[in-house]
Amino acid sequence: PAPFEKHTNTNMTSNVVDFEDILNNGFSDANTAVRSGVRARWERKKHDSSTNGAEASSSSCENRKPFGSSSSLSDRFIPNRAAMDIEKSSHSILASSSSYEESIGDRTDGEVSEDEYTSDSVASDMLEYKSSLLGIDDSKSRILSFADKAPAPKGDTVNNLQVLYSGSTTARKNKSSTKLVSRHIPSAPTRILDAPDLLDDYYLNLLSWSDTNVLAVALSQTVYLWNAETGAIDELCNVESEGPDAHISSVSWIQEGGGHLAVGTSWGKTLLWDVTAGKQLRKMDGHTDRIGALSWNRHILSSGGRDNLIVNHDVRIAEHKTATLSGHSQEVCGLAWSPDGMTLASGANDNKLCLWDATASSSSRARYELTEHQAAVKALAWSPHERNLLATGGGTADRCIKFWNTQTGSMLNSIDTGSQVCALQWNPFEKEILSSHGFARNQLCLWKYPTMAKVKELDGHTARVLHMATSPDGASVVSAAADETLRFWDVFAPPSKTHTGKRGASDVPGGAKSKKLIRTMHIR
Secondary structure (H helix, E strand, O other): OOHHHHHHHHHHHHHHHHHHHHHHHHHHHHHHHHHHOOOOOHHHHHHHHHHHHHHHHHHHHHOOOOOOOOOOOOOOOOOOOEEEOOHHHHHHHOOOOHHHHHHHHHOOOOOOOOOHHHHHHHHHHHHHHHHHHHHOOOOOOOOOOOOOOOOOOOOOOOOOOHHHHHHHHHHOOOOOOOOOOOOOOOOOOOOEEEEEOOOOOOOOEEEEEEOOEEEEEOOEEEEEEEEEEOOOOEEEOOOOOOOOOOOEEEEEEEEOOEEEEEEEEOOOOOEEEEEOOOEEEEEEEEOOOOOOEEEEOOOEEEEEOOOOEEEEEEOOOOOOOOEEEOOOOOOEEEEEOOOOOOEEEEEEEOOOOOEOOOOOOOOOOOOOOOOOOOOOEEEEEEEEEEEEEOEEEEEOOOOOOEEOOOOOEEEEEEEEEOOEEEEEEEOOOOOOEEEEEOOOOOOOEEEOOOOEEEEEEEEEOOOEEEEEEEEEOOOOOOEEEEEOEEEOOOOOOOOOOOOOOOOOHHHHHHHOOOOOOOOOOOOO
């Protein structure tokens, strides 16, 4: 009976289960037939929560990857697709896809079939081939990176706003470094003199320092002489009798002896004065307009005027005009003879630099006509260290200092100073060059040659620094600016071995000079 009773219970249980299945299937089929296509809100929430939970559990088991290594690609708004390189971007996306990396990363056992190896090598070769065609460096490539920047403007393009307002920022970027030199360069001037009525004219040359330590300065209608040894000031000449608009436009001491001064006037006459005797020796013609530039070569005096001409005068003879050179189309504002007396450099408002042979006649043409400057060329300086090396400076629209090999006519270097270049002076003891500037900072800059690293900036003038001259001992430089002041700077230090314990004229109070330094040095 016991087994019988157990069999009966089992049959009854199976019958109950079958009956429940019939009921459930019947009701579910009926419910399915009448069910709406949209799930209820509680069903959607239940389905979403179960799905998120499964994803979270699966992601927790995976290793975290750095940003950008995920195979899923996200889209973003690109403001200007015309500036994109779509081909390179497509290549970068395909190359960084995870399918290729995973196919290689899954092979941990080191066994690769021949077919798989061939397909992988082909895919790798295709990627390298595309990279070489598109010119992509995979180590530096970026997906959806912008195309290259616009090309720089041509060299002759001038941005007036940049010319006017970039001087101060450029100067701050190129800060000076006193580590380039071992000597101390004072930042303040050693002496300041007033120069009332100094004309604010870029095309004039109103300052000259003789080898007898006398400084000549042209102030409007008068030429004054300042003795650096005694501090005495004398008036040499006055052109007031020539009319209210008459003025002195240039001055230049003779190179040797320092007893004669050439004076250029606004009405086109060149005056020759004997300073020791205090009288005028000659009045030479040759120009029809003002004479803004003068330069000596022994007994030959060259003058450049607003009539676009250069006249060579032999001051020893009555017929002084030996040659009239016509190479410029606008006012000549810079003249400088080379130290060996073989080449005359001329700069003018036509943005041109001309090099003339010493034997040039009125019918001769310039040896070289150099047109790399983009503004007037006034600042000219021959190097005392290297033969045939000339430095030139351009005006506001150019702002560059350029170096030339005058033997071949080639430009050696050019540097943008950030502001108008008014004057240049070489250091007679070291390979350095000093430049004076206009707007926006009106500073003096000392440069190391040939690297053109900025050594020092000298501030103090409140208007453009139009003129500079070097003392006969080579240690000091005087600058004249449109703020009507003369400032003396101890910027060129003589060699310490030969000048230990000695002081220059500007180092001694009152301008007095040591008797040991009375003998002047000829800087050529």
